[in-house]
Amino acid sequence: DAGITQSPRHKVTETGTPVTLRCHQTENHRYMYWYRQDPGHGLRLIHYSYGVKDTDKGEVSDGYSVSRSKTEDFLLTLESATSSQTSVYFCAISEAGTGSSGDTEAFFGQGTRLTVV
């Protein structure tokens, strides 16, 4: 299994408080992604990173910020948590392929279940 660790695995927080989720990888992959999964919506991209200090927004980035100060860690921050951010959050990693087809594969963490009350 790819070395991806998400922490915490479960968290309950109050509306208005800041929350930071951590994704740690041991694969030295360049690309990292944060998704949220909600019933009826599937997995939606929040933010992604294409290198240290290089990040960009995904489909549902409002209310979230990210940081990547070193290759192995990608942090997702909810500056002021709202009930609509109650969800399961998944981190994924990927690396550019070396073949002519650009072969690559994405690996996923086990998820963080966040409840905002």
Added chain:
Amino acid sequence: KQEVTQIPAALSVPEGENLVLNCSFTDSAIYNLQWFRQDPGKGLTSLLLIQSSQREQTSGRLNASLDKSSGRSTLYIAASQPGDSATYLCAVASGGSYIPTFGRGTSLIVHP
């Protein structure tokens, strides 16, 4: 913008049936397509990965095909078992950062 659609959204079948799950995508400029399995309350388990230059991949009772030009993939499950009950997700990697874009999944129930 890449969009991925999975049909059907839900499927309930008796044990032993052969199944076909469908995935379609709008932008054929992909690097690969992955099929995942997700059990309730759990993470994603990668089942099959098809690179853009490949037409199909097989693992045990699972076979996935890819027709990039038409933007379609199918996951074939042979001789289904109750243990196959789960949600099956399709994801295509595209764009400069190989971003996986997901369909909403097919929820499969195989009853004894």
